[in-house]
Every structure is written in C-alpha cells, then in structure tokens.
Amino acid sequence: MQSVKLRRIVPQLALVGLTSVLAAGCLLEAVVPSSGSDCVTTVSKTITIATKPADPPMDLRLQNCRIDVDACTDLCALAMQRANIQGAPTKCSATFDGDLVSLGVSYQVANNNGSCGFADDVQPSNAGGGI
C-alpha cells in the first residue's frame, strides 16, 4: 500500500521540484556519474541560469558565449563560482532555451587521499586572464 502511494507521489514531487528550481533561475543537478582516478574525481553537473541575469559579470559572459562558443568556458567558470564550486571547468557546454541557459560543466576535485600529495590545479587556457 505504502509502496503504491510512493510510486504515485515521487514522480509528481520530482516534477514539481524540477519546475520550482527552474523557476528560481538556478538548478544544480548531477547528470553524469563522477569518474576519475584515486586522487582526482571528475564531476559533471548542469547549472541553469537565466538569460537575462541581474548580474552584469554573468550577463557579459552569457552574451559572449551566445555569439562565440569558445567564450562559454568563462561563463561556466563564473557560474561555478557563483554556485560555490571550487576549481575551473575542464568541460563546458551551453544550451540557450527561452529564458534559461543550461551549462554542462565538468571539473575535477581532489580526493584528499594521503598518498596523492597535492592535486594538480586545473588551469584554463590563457591562464591569468579573465574573460
């Protein structure tokens, strides 16, 4: 009986939840299983932002990304920063859909395994620059 109720409720909750976070303008969702070595794990996530953010730095990078796919890395980097994700994107894709932009980002995190020493920093291209 409880199992039947759950089967009814969970998808509805998922739909409501998904709609809510999209409406809020920012969705953080793991879409690809993590992978990597013993020392470093590659994490992939989707970050969704509004296409007209009230955030001039984000707006600048968003506009740049729309007209030049190679500029999207900077957008992903800032979106990660805004989402309190440490590190630099190792992969970045963007899809503009109405009022929202979905950013597929991958980045590496150190596993803090004692035998690994310091994790290598992942540097974006043109290190030292910004946008």
Added chain:
Amino acid sequence: MITRITTGLLLAFAVVGCADGEQPSPNPPPSWGVPITGGTMIVTRDGNHAIIADPDRDRVVSFDLATNTVVADIALQPNDEPGRLVEDAAGRIHIALRRGGALLTLADATSGQIAGRRPVCAEPRGVAFDSATDLVHVACTSGELVSFPAAGGNAVRSLRLDRDLRDVIVSGTGLVVTRFRTAEMITLDAQGVIVTRAQPPVVKRFDFSGGGGGGLGSDGMIDAVPTVAWKAIPLTDGRIVMSHQRQLKTVLETKTPSGYGGDCGQSPVEASIAVLTPGSLTPTAPPRAAKNLVSGALPVDIALNGAGDTIAIAVAGNHTVHQFRTTTLAMEDQDTGCGGGGGGDDVGIPIDDQLGAPTAIAYAGNKLVIYYPELPAVVVHDGNSAKTAVLPGGLGYDSGRNLFHTQTRVGLACASCHPEGREDGVVWDFGTQGGIRRTQNLGGHILDRSPYHWVGDEADLPKLMDDVFGIRMGGGDVTRSQKLSLGPWLDRIPAPAAVPPIDATAVARGQQLFESSETGCVGCHNGAILTTNARVDVGTAGIFKVPSLVGVGARPPFMHSGCALTLTDRFSAICGGGDKHGHTSQLTPAQIADLVAYLESL
C-alpha cells in the same frame, strides 16, 4: 498509469530541454573594437558627470553620477576614435579624435551639442586646458603640439617637437609633454621652448631567468629600462606621476611552461610608476622610480582623487584597479622579486569587477569611477560599496582583441610589447633562439605581410599565436575563435601616420631617388605597402623578410637589430648592409637627406 504519464512528461521535458535549445555560435562574430589606449574618461569639475570617450563605438557618453543614468550619447563619425578629453573653464568638453584627426568640442557636459570640430593633425593624443590663457593644447604622434582658443577658432600656435607625443599637462606658465614609447618628459616654457628633458630612471632587477643580458652584473642584477608611458597626470604639488612600463634587459629564452617568464614567471615587462618634476619647478628634482605598487600588464590609466591624497591605477591586462595613498609615492623602488611587483595597496584590496579590462578611471571626489568598454558599464566605488550601471550601446566582443590585451601567467600581454597594436620601440635579446630583434610593428595591413617575424619563420598568424602567445608567453592553448579573430582585428589598425613634410621638394627628390634604378629600392620595397614579403640577404648578417615601409619614420630604431637610431644612420657605415641593401653609397649627404625626407613621408 499516472506514474507512467508523469514519468513520460518528465522525460519529454528533459529531452525538449536538451534538444531544442539554441547552441552558441560556432564561429566568432565580426571584428569589434580598437586597441586599448586608456585614459578616455573624465569627471566634470562639479563631480556630477562622467564623460566617457568610447573609441570602440565612436561616441561620447555623458553619465550622471547622481542618478546613474546616461544624459547624452553623442554619435561621432566612423573611425573617429575619441580619446583623451578635458573640461575648460566654461564647462565645454574638448576631445582628441585619435583617428579623426580633430579636436571635438562639446558645448557642455549634458546637452550633447557639438560646438565645434577643428582639424589638428593625423593622430591627436594628449589634450590639456590652460585656464590662464584659455587655450586647449593638443599633442600629436607626428610631433605637433597645437594650441587652440577654448571658445573656438583657429590654432594660435603649432610647435613641431619630437614624434610620438602622448600626454600634455599644463605646468606653471609652461607645458609638459610626454612621449609614448620612450616615457620621456619634455618641459616647455611659455614661449614653447624646450627647457628640459627627463626620463624615469633605470632601476635594477635580479635576473631570475638565468639568461643574463644587457647590463647583467656580477651580482646577477640586470637593468630595467623605462618604456611605454601609458598615462601621466599632475599631482597637487605640480609634480608629474606617470604610469609606464619597464623592459627587463634579460635574455628571452623560451622555457615552458612559463616561456619568457623563466623559472619563476618573471615578466620581461613590468608595470611601473615614476614621479617626475617639470624643469620649470625650483628646485628641480631628478626623476624617481616609485615603489613598485602594482603588478600586471598594461597599466593604462592613472587618476588622482579630489583631495589629492589617493591615486588609482587601472591594469587592463589582469582586469584590476589598484588604489593607494599618494604618500606611498615617496617610498623607494625595490626589487619585488620573482613574480613581479605589487602589494603596495593601502586603500583596500585591488578591485576586480569581473567586467573585463578596465580602460579608464576617474574620481568624483573620493568616489572611484571605472569604465569597462565591453558590456559596456560604469562602476562607481564609494568606500566598500559599488554600483554598476550598464550603458546603452550593446555588447562589444572580439576574442582576438581580448587575447591581445589579456596577460598570461607571467604577466605579459601581446599589447605589452605592441601597445596600441603597434610596437614599443624596444630591442630584445632572444639569445640562441633568435639573437637581437627589435619589436615589429603590427599596424598597417598585417594580413598582407605574411610570413611573420624578421626572418619570416612564422607562416601565418595562427601559427605565430601558438608559438609566441601559447609557448613563449606562457599563455597556453589558443582557441579556434581567437585564431580566427586576431588577424582581422589587427588588420584594422592603421600604420602610424606620416609627418607632414617640412620641405615638399626634398620629399619629391627623395621619391625620385627611391624609385630610380640607380638605388634599386623598389626592387624589394614596392606595391601598396612597399614590400614584396620576400626573404633577402641585404648584408645585415642574415636573411630577413623585407619589411613594409609604410609608417617607417615613426618606428626608430631601425633594422632588425635596431642598430640605426635614425633613418640617416641606416645609410651610414654603422649598419644597414651597405650596397647590398640598395645602392646608396654613391649618394651625397644632401641626397641621403632627400631620401630620408621621403621615407619620413611614407
């Protein structure tokens, strides 16, 4: 059933969300913007308006600092490139049109009414207002210093000084003029007579590259020589503070991953501040190198606050603005060691608004106003608070332009050695990897001048970018967009303007000689840009690509090694290749002078 439908809807939503979205453009947009020059904004004396010259969009914007709104947006002619500006006693705004060759005057700060447009020279740069004489002075790259009545009318004085003039500053009854590439300061008296010349001092740096170089002492120290003077402004006591660069006289060996940065990332070009005393002040103090307050590439602008106790410097290469007390200018220069200078801020932390490269700064009282051209936006910093206003005009984006002005991990940008898209007049020692080489000029039909570098070993710009930016400068991977964009963007930068001829008949005689079979110059220097792009041995110790001669007079020293300080030297026994480089040994000194007059006119 409901579960299946709901799950199906969810899946459909996800699929639609992924599949139907618009993808970013795979190809970069058309070229946008001009090289960063810095110093293109003022705040009016009453502190109410920021007047922004926007060379990237050929317009002038008046921004009300109280209401955070644009009150005037004045469209100029295409390629006018408005630059430095100044307010006169009547509240008129005078703007040097860098490429438009004119002085534009706005009736006031708010109405948007253009009161006049007066031709000045091919490339006006600095502009200053003298309240005692009610004159506006304009300095030109071709060496003219022209004075206009502020209220309108023709020039009342035109002096011919050295080429490459930059800022002009009123100093007592005289004027101070800076020169861009040499960072020289020239003091003129009220009659326009040169009183003194001064330059920021050469300082010592430890050579972390280990390569040695010119001036390397037994203590491992090398010379750091003043170059590119981005901006100079007066302090309240009449002294001049200059934001400029220094060239470290090391040997540039490529050591990955830091490239020219050597083992510790020491940039061969550093941001510097100098304090100079105009010659008319008594007692005259020698130029001083102030403490190395900022690090990073392209210190393009400097501003003094209303109280005169705080200075800000905009570093375009790392997108920061630094503030510090003017009292720190009294601190002596010191070698800040591996990784460059900085750390001298005493007014908060460096500002990074994350809006790209700041190109202009000014104070409204103690509020710091920063202009960012790309969005475009103005950010007003007041203590710990900051207000951002996005200006009309639309996004400006060019990945080639961005790359050109972005510093790499060693603190070096393309524009460090090619300021304003041209060159810094510096001779470098590339050691075993290239020998002595003068920085090459990029302005003027760059896409028609392949292959690149003195020996023509770089077939095209994308190859050059991988080698020079990616490896030598430690910049890492260059994107496809950057490779597609940089060439077309650079190609829009004109060659330096020629100097107006003093003796047109000498120029004509020189042209005749140049084009004669007797000298044979046109055998290699022909066509629209005066080069065949061939690689030739002209007796200068190697095979070199024939350089274009368009704008040649503006870029001493000459030849690949910079061995000729003047064009006349090129025809002397000092260097130049003798009769293997044209046939000119038979020419009389007067004929050489004619030939030089012609070359100066190109």
